[in-house]
Amino acid sequence: MRRKVADKRLLVTGASSGIGKELAIQLAAKGARLLVTARRGELLDSLVHEIRSNESNRDVAALAGDITDPDFRFRLIELAQNRWGRLDGLVNNAGVGAMGRFTDSTPQTLRQVMEVNFFAPVELIRLAIPLLQRGQQPIIVNMGSVLGHRAVPLKSEYCASKFALHGLGDALRAELAPLGIDLTMISPSTTDSDFFEHAIQDTTQKTWKNRGATSVKQVAAATIRAMSKGTHDVILTLGGKSLVLLDRIAPTLADHAMQRWAQ
Ligand SMILES: NC(=O)c1ccc[n+]([C@@H]2O[C@H](COP(=O)([O-])OP(=O)(O)OC[C@H]3O[C@@H](n4cnc5c(N)ncnc54)[C@H](OP(=O)(O)O)[C@@H]3O)[C@@H](O)[C@H]2O)c1
Secondary structure (H helix, E strand, C coil): CCCCCCCCEEEEECCCCHHHHHHHHHHHHCCCEEEEEECCHHHHHHHHHHHHHHCCCCCEEEEECCCCCHHHHHHHHHHHHHHHCCCCEEEECCCCCEEECHHHCCHHHHHHHHHHHHHHHHHHHHHHHHHHHCCCCCEEEEECCHHHCCCCCCEHHHHHHHHHHHHHHHHHHHHHHHHCCEEEEEECCCECCCCCCCCCEECCCCCCCCCCCECHHHHHHHHHHHHHHCCCEEECCHHHHHHHHHHHHCHHHHHHHHHHHHC
């Protein structure tokens, strides 16, 4: 389904930095109405200020809190309900990484990655469905990862969380279609944000950000394109597409390459 983002009422999570912040800026520039969220309230305030400095009467509000807290998720949806009475889009972008060998990691790390990257977006979807049903051309956007299509070593918890989001999203897309709600999954490769600095754990000595990283501007623009066209699944880069293709046509070769890289 094709849609315009102008005038749409959108909730964007993880908007204090990186991809989410840039996405909020680009969506606002295209005329969307926004409710933005993340934990760092001062960064959300400056985002709202930045958006309003471009257009002073832009409909944009922020609510700071931890997306893993069920009460906070409820308050977020309540705010959307009180402000707009409907939602035209939910962008589940908030996410965290964890790097290192599974044998060096902890049950707490696995739980936290799954809480932020999987349980929080899924439970937010559950709460948002009634508001989305009242929306115009409603859409759920899940920020996935190429690593939700092909897992790699040293990021096992993160890969698991993005695979889970991918799987649940595919099932929900079919279930929600009769309700008129669309679902898109965006799968970037390494992106030039502070994601790796924000990781909840890194037990490796590796440098994770590479020079060929995609810019947040590119990811945000591709996300808006997918929302506009109603594309279901977007793998952003040639490298990402090649990795997924290699995994499909030669999984053993892909496994060998991963094993060598992990040493
Ligand atoms: N960067 C990459 O290489 C890459 C590649 C593929 C996919 N992605 C995905 O892209 C999304 C955005 O990441 P990014 O690259 O923009 O990194 P980022 O700058 O670290 O952004 C992560 C966002 O999530 C929010 N967040 C994290 N934990 C939260 C919590 N408990 N409650 C509420 N908000 C929380 C952060 O805000 P606060 O800290 O203020 O709460 C921040 O706004 C993530 O889902 C990530 O998995 C990133």
